[in-house]
Amino acid sequence: MITLENLSKSFRSTAGSVVALDDVTLDVPAGVIAGVVGPAGAGKSTLARVLSLRERPDSGVFRLDGRNTGALDERSLRLARSRIGVVPAGESLLGQRTAAGNIALPLEQAGMDGPQRRERVGRVLDLIGLTDKAATYPADLTAGQRQRVAVARALIGEPDVVLADDPTGSLDADGAAGVLAVLDRARAELGATVLVATQDTSVVRRIADDVAVLEHGRILETGRLLELVRDQDSLVAQAVLPAIDGPVPHGYADVADVVLVGFAAVGSLLPEATSRFGTEIAVVGGGVTKFGETPVARFRLGLTGAGSDAALGWLSARGAAVHRHAVRELVAA
Structure with a gap:
């Protein structure tokens, strides 16, 4: 047009x-x-x-x-x-x-x-x-x-x-x-x-x-x-997603920032990843907003347990945008 x-x-x-x-x-x-x-x-x-x-x-x-x-x-x-x-x-x-x-x-x-x-x-x-x-x-x-x-x-x-x-x-x-x-x-x-x-x-x-x-x-x-x-x-x-404040936390096997789009993703992906891979997932920052009628979340996640790496890969394969923070970065911080 x-x-x-x-x-x-x-x-x-x-x-x-x-x-x-x-x-x-x-x-x-x-x-x-x-x-x-x-x-x-x-x-x-x-x-x-x-x-x-x-x-x-x-x-x-x-x-x-x-x-x-x-x-x-x-x-x-x-x-x-x-x-x-x-x-x-x-x-x-x-x-x-x-x-x-x-x-x-x-x-x-x-x-x-x-x-x-x-x-x-x-x-x-x-x-x-x-x-x-x-x-x-x-x-x-x-x-x-x-x-x-x-x-x-x-x-x-x-x-x-x-x-x-x-x-x-x-x-x-x-x-x-x-x-x-x-x-x-x-x-x-x-x-x-x-x-x-x-x-x-x-x-x-x-x-x-x-x-x-x-x-x-x-x-x-x-x-x-x-x-x-x-x-x-x-x-x-950076302008429209919920802010993530504060430093990247220590004490987790993995830390990642994820963006989830849609009712199903925001409501169910994290609990399902927890049960599938036997990992604990803590939301340590971020929040949920709406784009029109579509819910969109940006969370900072702290994961513990042997399945944390597989859980993040599974989230990514199901449409979540995953940005991982390397553990060595956390040690240096």
């Missing part, structure tokens, strides 16, 4: 040229939620503007469904823009319009007739769970509700792609959860491809299928989220 090939974008400033995007290559498959995560100034907002076809890159190619958007004529460019819904960063609603009026604005601008417009606005209000707030003005909505209305306005044209620039940045936990639920429903119920630019790694953990790490305008890491977290040295794993 979205393909970026060696994309670069710079801006002029009083200090000279500022590189916002530097040779960015990225693929976002159709129908996924992709997170682009990075600190302030990483280039996320510039990337969102390029993807919304409001900015042209200095070099490189942006393909939408295989078509080079840089080669589109003005009419084709307008049509391509109409397929992309944008949720801008910060407050964006018109204070003099109700929630329904804000959502309807793109349809009014497109010339859609009143009955059809009201029917579609009603469907989207139901999608975001704010049917009872249709006649409410932004000043009387919570921050989270206002952002859900902004997402609804991006969805009202039934876009193929939704771009959300820092959609939870100023929200409390409940407000953020409501916005992320709406973005997830947009993918599940409307079939939209969703790209979320954010500083908050918990956003990626809660809704993303794919993730890219952006820093100083460059993509440092990209891939499927649940594959990246299996590599405990990856930037994504």
Whole structure:
């Protein structure tokens, strides 16, 4: 659906040229939620503007469904823009319009007739769970509700792609959860491809299928989220997995850090390994979190007994990501 090939974008400033995007290559498959995560100034907002076809890159190619958007004529460019819904960063609603009026604005601008417009606005209000707030003005909505209305306005044209620039940045936990639920429903119920630019790694953990790490305008890491977290040295794993604090403990035959993905793995692999190989397995660090609805654990294990080596091999063969700490390292520590 979205393909970026060696994309670069710079801006002029009083200090000279500022590189916002530097040779960015990225693929976002159709129908996924992709997170682009990075600190302030990483280039996320510039990337969102390029993807919304409001900015042209200095070099490189942006393909939408295989078509080079840089080669589109003005009419084709307008049509391509109409397929992309944008949720801008910060407050964006018109204070003099109700929630329904804000959502309807793109349809009014497109010339859609009143009955059809009201029917579609009603469907989207139901999608975001704010049917009872249709006649409410932004000043009387919570921050989270206002952002859900902004997402609804991006969805009202039934876009193929939704771009959300820092959609939870100023929200409390409940407000953020409501916005992320709406973005997830947009993918599940409307079939939209969703790209979320954010500083908050918990956003990626809660809704993303794919993730890219952006820093100083460059993509440092990209891939499927649940594959990246299996590599405990990856930037994504370090950012989103439960932390393991403290030094590696002494007194065990083996010590290993393991990542377990899924209900069956988290719930049953360690007890089964204990019974199969006659080894004691102690969890000495780490914890369990969720990626969407999928539980993911990172544990530091201390193993004792003759079967500890076989137990770790068995865990690895059943999909656990196992990083072993050599006993000689522990003695030196």
